Amino acid sequence: MAGAAVIVGTAILRDGRILAQQRAFPADVAGMWELPGGRVEPGESDRAAVARECREELGIEVSPGAAVGPDIVLPGGKLLRIYQATTDADPVAVEHKAVRWLSQDELDDVEWLPADRILLPVFRDHMSGRA
Ligand SMILES: Nc1nc2c([nH]c(=O)n2[C@H]2C[C@H](O)[C@@H](COP(=O)(O)OP(=O)(O)OP(=O)(O)O)O2)c(=O)[nH]1
Numbered sequence: 001m002a003g004a005a006v007i008v009g010t011a012i013l014r015d016g017r018i019l020a021q022q023r024a025f026p027a028d029v030a031g032m033w034e035l036p037g038g039r040v041e042p043g044e045s046d047r048a049a050v051a052r053e054c055r056e057e058l059g060i061e062v063s064p065g066a067a068v069g070p071d072i073v074l075p076g077g078k079l080l081r082i083y084q085a086t087t088d089a090d091p092v093a094v095e096h097k098a099v100r101w102l103s104q105d106e107l108d109d110v111e112w113l114p115a116d117r118i119l120l121p122v123f124r125d126h127m128s129g130r131a
Helices: 047-058 106-109 116-126
Strands: 008-012 019-022 038-039 063-073 079-086 098-102
Touching: 008 047, 008 063, 008 106, 008 116, 019 047, 019 116, 038 047, 047 063, 063 116, 079 116, 098 106, 106 116
Parallel strands: 008 079
Antiparallel strands: 008 019, 008 038, 019 098, 063 079
């Protein structure tokens, strides 16, 4: 039997900041913030999905690395799994309202999706090299 569907999120760090993006749709979450990412397609590896979603959403190539933190069970049963990634390129908001590099001090300044809010301590540890 296939496992639960996975949504990948991407923790892209640069100069101690993490890249967040602001959703443009659907209406109930428009304006809220998340990490770049999306659904892993059938037959696709998690890391290939990370690279594809960053290409589609941000117009950049990233090198996906290790998973960060625990899987979070989303309403409906899909799993949110975060991977670290690096890039030299400058992201643009292709499908989103905005992208923003957030320092640790700024992590609480935006309205995150609920699952990401749970993961904020993990993001913080990752940004300070503890996870
Ligand atoms: N990309 C992303 N999705 C997240 C995060 N946190 C979180 O709860 N989600 C949820 C929101 C959505 O219900 C789902 C991903 O939806 P999506 O619209 O980005 O996925 P997708 O591009 O593959 O679109 P679709 O074809 O599955 O509709 O995961 C996050 O940090 N990044």
